[in-house]
Amino acid sequence: MLYGSNMPSIYCPRCGAQAEGGYRFWGLSKPHCTACGWNVTLAIEATRNSRNELPWALPIIGVVFLVDIFGSKDRFAAIPMLLLFTGVAGIWISLQRKLNRLQEIQKSAAYPYPQTSALTALQAVKLIRESRLEQLRALPKPRIVVFKLVPRILSYLFPLSWVFGIVFVFTIFRERGLTPVAFSEWLPFLLMGVIWSGVCIVFIWNAIKDRRLLAEGEIAMGTVIHQRRSGRKHQTSRIYYEFRDSTGRKIQSDTTDDSRTLYEEMETPVFYSPLDPYKNIPLVCADCRLVER
Numbered sequence: 001m002l003y004g005s006n007m008p009s010i011y012c013p014r015c016g017a018q019a020e021g022g023y024r025f026w027g028l029s030k031p032h033c034t035a036c037g038w039n040v041t042l043a044i045e046a047t048r049n050s051r052n053e054l055p056w057a058l059p060i061i062g063v064v065f066l067v068d069i070f071g072s073k074d075r076f077a078a079i080p081m082l083l084l085f086t087g088v089a090g091i092w093i094s095l096q097r098k099l100n101r102l103q104e105i106q107k108s109a110a111y112p113y114p115q116t117s118a119l120t121a122l123q124a125v126k127l128i129r130e131s132r133l134e135q136l137r138a139l140p141k142p143r144i145v146v147f148k149l150v151p152r153i154l155s156y157l158f159p160l161s162w163v164f165g166i167v168f169v170f171t172i173f174r175e176r177g178l179t180p181v182a183f184s185e186w187l188p189f190l191l192m193g194v195i196w197s198g199v200c201i202v203f204i205w206n207a208i209k210d211r212r213l214l215a216e217g218e219i220a221m222g223t224v225i226h227q228r229r230s231g232r233k234h235q236t237s238r239i240y241y242e243f244r245d246s247t248g249r250k251i252q253s254d255t256t257d258d259s260r261t262l263y264e265e266m267e268t269p270v271f272y273s274p275l276d277p278y279k280n281i282p283l284v285c286a287d288c289r290l291v292e293r
Contacts, residue, residue, distance in 0.1 A: 013265040014038045016123075022260065030227075031263050034105050039264055044102045046229075051095040054088060129267060133221055135292070136269055136283075142215040144291040151207035151287045158200040165193060207287035213271040213280065214288050218246060222270035222282055225252075227263045237262070239285075243270045245277040253278065255285050 010022045012033035021031035021043060030046045032039040147155060222243035230238045237257040244250055251272070261284060262268055272280035283290070 010261065010263070012036060012038045013267065022263075032102070032105075037106060040102055040106045042264065044099065044106065047095055047099045047102060051092060051099060054092045054095070129221075133219070133269060136219050136290075139290070139292065145211045145214045145288045146291055147207050147211070148287050148289055151203050154200045154203050155207075158197070158204065161196065161200075165189075203287070209279075210281050210286040211288045213273060214283070214286055214290060217271040217280075218274050220244060220246075220270050220272065221267050224262050224264055224266045224268070227257070230256075239263075239282075241268075241270070241282065243272070243280070245272060246274065249277065251277045251280065253280055255281065257282075257285050259284050 010019045010031045011017065012019045012035065015033060015036040015038070017033055017035040019031040019033045019038070021029040030039060030043040032043040034040075146152070220243040222241045224239050224241045226240040228238050229235045237260045238254060239257045239262050240252070240254040241262075242250055242252045262282070269283045270280050271283060271286070272278075
């Protein structure tokens with residue numbers, strides 16, 4: 001997928017064919033191409049790692065299952081544990097079948113050159129990419145930039161929350177007069193205020209930095225050199241990319257891709273500061289968006 005748009009599919013950067021995998025409702029998997037073998041090796045590695053993590057959970061669930069059987073008087077109490085054990089085992093079998101299929105693809109997908117239909121698709125993708133890059137470069141500076149939904153909402157809620165907090169504190173003191181208030185009574189409110197302020201400040205500050213780059217920065221075409229998943233419960237996509245600035249110097253950087261649309265060998269526009277190219281952000285990863293008129 002180019003530029004991290006809202007297209008539902010991911011296309012191979014080598015041959016232009018539609019790739020399998022990527023971000024889905026039930027999780028994030030390494031996309032790969034069954035036609036030319038793009039990313040199949042990395043998909044095998046990721047699937048094997050996921051499969052190898054599951055056996056650690058099976059003995060634990062089994063022990064809890066046995067304890068629940070012998071310790072509970074309710075004969076139906078073990079049913080949830082049995083269902084959980086069956087579900088984990090089913091996931092392991094599914095991952096093993098996927099791993100076998102990927103290994104077969106790795107053996108068969110060895111075309112040295114793209115097929116005719118794929119070559120046509122790849123040429124079309126390159127043409128769209130180059131045209132899009134020229135459109136971005138043609139936008140007059142300063143470019144019109146607006147916050148995306150989350151930082152935009154927080155930029156309104158943050159000052160309003162402070163106004164509400166000041167009014168709340170003023171009301172409490174007015175009702176109590178000069179009666180001393182124990183610090184323990186205010187501690188929960190202080191902690192919530194600090195956490196809330198920290199989250200808002202980080203989001204808004206990052207959005208302001210991105211807005212500055214998108215409005216005034218130079219544009220180059222970046223290439224993703226590696227992508228990995230980070231986190232356990234709430235997984236995010238971390239990309240490592242490189243581009244060349246106006247002087248031809250190669251710059252390498254990394255960032256979080258919340259769109260989950262960029263993977264190895266894919267290209268995307270990168271906005272960077274001409275004074276310090278290491279201050280950069282891919283367009284798809286910015287907390288702002290361009291308004292093109």
